[in-house]
Amino acid sequence: MTMTKAEDQTIDALLDAEQARFLNDHPRSAAAWQKGQQHYLFGGPSHWMRRWAGGFPIYVESAQGARLQDIDGRAYVDFCLGDTGAMCGHTPAPVLRAAHMQLARGTTMMLPTEDSLWVGEELTRRFGLPYWTLTTSATDANRGAIRIARMITGRRKVLVFSGCYHGGVEEAHVELRDGKVGLRNMIHPNGVDHGAVSKVVEFNDLEALEKGLAEGDVACVLMEPIMTNFGMIPPLEGFHAAVRDMTRRTGSVLVIDETHTLSSGPGGYTALHGLEPDILVAGKAIAGGIPAALFGLTREIAERVWKLVPRVNPRIRQSAHLGIGGTLAGNALTVATMRAVLSEVLTPANYEIMIGLASRLAEDARVIISAHQLPWHVTQVGARAEIMFMPSPPKSGADVIAGRRANLETLLHAFYINEGILVTPFHTMFLMCPATEAADVARHADVFERFVKLLRKASVV
Numbered sequence: 001m002t003m004t005k006a007e008d009q010t011i012d013a014l015l016d017a018e019q020a021r022f023l024n025d026h027p028r029s030a031a032a033w034q035k036g037q038q039h040y041l042f043g044g045p046s047h048w049m050r051r052w053a054g055g056f057p058i059y060v061e062s063a064q065g066a067r068l069q070d071i072d073g074r075a076y077v078d079f080c081l082g083d084t085g086a087m088c089g090h091t092p093a094p095v096l097r098a099a100h101m102q103l104a105r106g107t108t109m110m111l112p113t114e115d116s117l118w119v120g121e122e123l124t125r126r127f128g129l130p131y132w133t134l135t136t137s138a139t140d141a142n143r144g145a146i147r148i149a150r151m152i153t154g155r156r157k158v159l160v161f162s163g164c165y166h167g168g169v170e171e172a173h174v175e176l177r178d179g180k181v182g183l184r185n186m187i188h189p190n191g192v193d194h195g196a197v198s199k200v201v202e203f204n205d206l207e208a209l210e211k212g213l214a215e216g217d218v219a220c221v222l223m224e225p226i227m228t229n230f231g232m233i234p235p236l237e238g239f240h241a242a243v244r245d246m247t248r249r250t251g252s253v254l255v256i257d258e259t260h261t262l263s264s265g266p267g268g269y270t271a272l273h274g275l276e277p278d279i280l281v282a283g284k285a286i287a288g289g290i291p292a293a294l295f296g297l298t299r300e301i302a303e304r305v306w307k308l309v310p311r312v313n314p315r316i317r318q319s320a321h322l323g324i325g326g327t328l329a330g331n332a333l334t335v336a337t338m339r340a341v342l343s344e345v346l347t348p349a350n351y352e353i354m355i356g357l358a359s360r361l362a363e364d365a366r367v368i369i370s371a372h373q374l375p376w377h378v379t380q381v382g383a384r385a386e387i388m389f390m391p392s393p394p395k396s397g398a399d400v401i402a403g404r405r406a407n408l409e410t411l412l413h414a415f416y417i418n419e420g421i422l423v424t425p426f427h428t429m430f431l432m433c434p435a436t437e438a439a440d441v442a443r444h445a446d447v448f449e450r451f452v453k454l455l456r457k458a459s460v461v
C-alpha cells in the first residue's frame with residue numbers, strides 16, 4: 001500500500017522521536033555499542049545484531065523464561081526469543097540440568113553418546129522420517145540437504161520461493177523483483193553466478209513451478225511449508241499436494257525447512273498437515289538455545305545416498321565423507337540438551353499452552369485492528385503470530401513487496417522496545433515459549449493499542 005509523502009515524513013519524524021527516547025533510556029547500551037565498533041566488523045559479535053529499530057541493540061544482562069533484562073536495568077517481555085532460537089524460553093530448567101551434567105562429562109569427543117539413540121528414535125516418532133543427521137545450525141542442515149540432493153540427482157539447481165530465507169545458503173539468496181531474478185534483500189553480489197545454481201519462483205505460483213521443474217535441472221525444491229521470513233505467506237489450498245506431485249514427477253528432491261514452523265506443534269507443520277518431504281530440516285530451538293540443527297531423510301533418499309556412499313565399508317577410514325557437517329555437529333552437549341528439549345520442553349502439553357497464548361495475542365490484535373478499522377491483518381502458525389500492515393495475507397513475495405509498509409514496521413518496533421516489548425527485528429512476529437504468561441500477552445495488547453492511538457493522533461492511519 002503506497003503512502004503519501006506527508007505520511008512518510010510523519011512516520012520518519014515519529015521514528016526520530018522514538019530513537020531519541022531509546023538513546024536517552026539506554027546510555028549503557030549506547031556506550032557499549034560505541035565500544036563494540038572498535039573490534040567487531042559491524043559493531044557486535046554478529047552483523048545481524050545491528051538491525052534493531054532503536055538504532056543500536058540493547059546489551060543483555062540476563063534472560064529467563066520469557067523475560068529479559070538489559071544492562072540499563074530495563075525489563076522486557078520477550079516475544080523475539082532469539083528469532084526462534086529461544087522458543088523453549090530462556091534457560092529452561094530441563095536444558096540447564098542436562099547441559100550442566102553433560103558439561104561435566106565432556107562436550108565434544110567426535111564420538112556418539114547413548115543419548116543420541118533416544119534422540120534419533122524420538123525424531124522419527126515426531127517427524128516420521130527414519131534417518132537423521134545432526135548439524136550445528138539450520139544453515140548447515142540446509143547446505144547438507146542441498147548437497148545430498150545434488151549428489152543423488154546429479155543436478156545443479158536449487159529452486160526456492162521468492163521472499164524465502166534459509167540461512168547463509170548461497171542458493172537461496174535470490175528473489176524476484178518486477179519479474180526479474182535478483183539478489184535478495186540488498187545482499188551484495190559476490191561473484192557467484194546465482195542463475196547457474198538457483199531458480200526462484202513466486203510462492204503459490206504452480207504454473208511457474210511446473211515450468212521451473214520441467215527443465216529437469218532442479219536437484220531440490222527448498223521451502224518453508226508456510227513462508228515466515230518475509231511476513232507470513234500461507235500456502236493456498238492444494239499448493240502442498242501439487243508441489244509434492246510435481247517434484248515426484250520431475251525427480252526433484254523436496255526439502256521442507258521447519259526451522260521456524262516447528263512452532264506449529266511437536267512434529268512441525270509436516271506432521272500437523274501430513275506433508276511428505278524427502279528431507280526435513282529443523283534447527284534453532286531444537287536443543288533449547290544450544291547451537292544445533294538436523295535433517296532427516298526418507299528411506300528412499302537414504303538408499304540412494306548409500307548407493308554412492310556405502311553405509312558399511314570394511315575399510316571405513318578410507319571411505320568418502322559427505323562434504324557436509326562439521327567437527328562440532330552432533331556433539332554430546334547438543335545431543336543431551338536436544339534430549340531434554342524433546343522429552344521435557346517442546347512437549348504436547350507445552351505446545352497447547354504456547355498455541356493458546358499465540359491465539360490470544362492474535363485475537364487481541366485483530367480486535368484492536370478492527371475497532372480502528374485498519375487495513376491490517378494477523379496470521380498465526382501455532383505458537384507464532386504476525387501482524388502485517390496489509391489488508392489480507394499475501395499470496396507471494398510480490399504481494400509483500402507491493403504492500404509492505406517497512407517504515408511503519410520500524411516505527412512499531414522502536415515503539416515496542418521503548419515500551420518493554422521485544423519482537424524479532426526483521427518483521428512483526430511474536431513467538432510464545434512455555435514460560436510466556438497471559439499477563440505478557442495482555443501487556444502486548446495494551447502497547448499495540450497505544451501505538452495505534454499514536455498513529456491516529458498523527459493522522460498516519
Ligand SMILES: Cc1ncc(COP(=O)(O)O)c(C=O)c1O
Nearest residue numbers: 137138139165166167257259260
Ligand atoms: C526457515 C529458516 N531456515 C534456516 C535458517 C537459518 O538458521 P541459522 O541462522 O540458525 O543457521 C533460518 C534463520 O532465520 C530460517 O528462518
